[in-house]
Amino acid sequence: MFKKDITSGAKSKVKSSVQRTIRQKVLDTYPLLEPYIEDIMPKKEQLDLVKLPDRVSLYTLQSTPLFFQHMDDAILPHLAIVHRYPNCFPRLRIDRGAIRFVLSGATLMAPGLTSPGGRLPGDPEDTEGKYGKEELEAGTPVVIEAEGKEMACMVGVLKVGTAEMKKTKKGQACEAGHYLGDGLWTLSL
């Protein structure tokens, strides 16, 4: 979505009622964020809405980007948020070979997730239960981590359910929404 460098458009204040809906929406999508939502977007603070090209709107608190959304699609977290609260999002892991493609903005393909280095929910090698047990449906926003790295490298929306991915092991897996070093990442407010 942000392969090219982008310039931010108009910045405007968010109505408090809209702010409440955003907050609710974030909680609905990411229930694990509940304990921290007050830290991320305090009730009393004024959120800002920054318009980005291609009808993407970015919500920021002062000048820290929080979440972004394309039209009425799923609301996705900015990677800076993911790095700060890594355990609060549904996560998958890719193998090492895929990292460089992800960081240059490619659509994530299924083999990167199904290979030994990758992790999908319910993986037998995942003893800590870090990547969850339940299969994820297509259309779920996920955070992509990488083999041998601590921090996430991408945020995107699943194109195929994880159960199906395990079966077919082919094709596109996850649309690249926002990755490290893309236009949104380098955007300065």
Added chain:
Amino acid sequence: MTTESYPRTVLYCGVCTLPPEYCEFGGTTKKCEEWLEKNQPELHKKLYSQEALEQNLSSLSLEAQKRAEKDSQKKAAKAAAAEARDAETRASSKVLIKRIERNKRKYVTAVQGLEAFGLDIKKVAKDFGKKFATGSSVTKVPGGGEEITVQGDLSDDIQEYIEENYKNVPDDNIELVEDKKKKKAEQQAV
């Protein structure tokens, strides 16, 4: 993992802004490494130790390694080229301060070329307006690109202001020009 307190404090590389783990994919790996060594010696040891490097390589097949190597070299070359190009445009590009006669004794001043020096011209325009207490705006130039238009004859003041406040614009690169008649016809003639 679960007992960790949130928010976690995150460190980002000062060179490529990625988390240091990902520097190796950024194309400016060399610089990133130097930066990390200087600022976060402990983390540097962890990330760039011999073991870590070997482990990184062992997880890939030989063929994939080669491809990755090639790719990263290409990326690095690209980054270096971009930087060189940047430096060159910076050295060669000029800031034009044009005095344009609008109506006999009335003038506007147009400033071109500031964006080559990494300045946000929208912000600069705002600053000009504040400093000189006049109207100041960003307007499109027919040939493409944008310039700052400031109301009033302020060419000397603006030159001074730029020299003082925007240090990364070399003084010699600022040029004053006078534009007499309606600008369009003349520009085309030149």
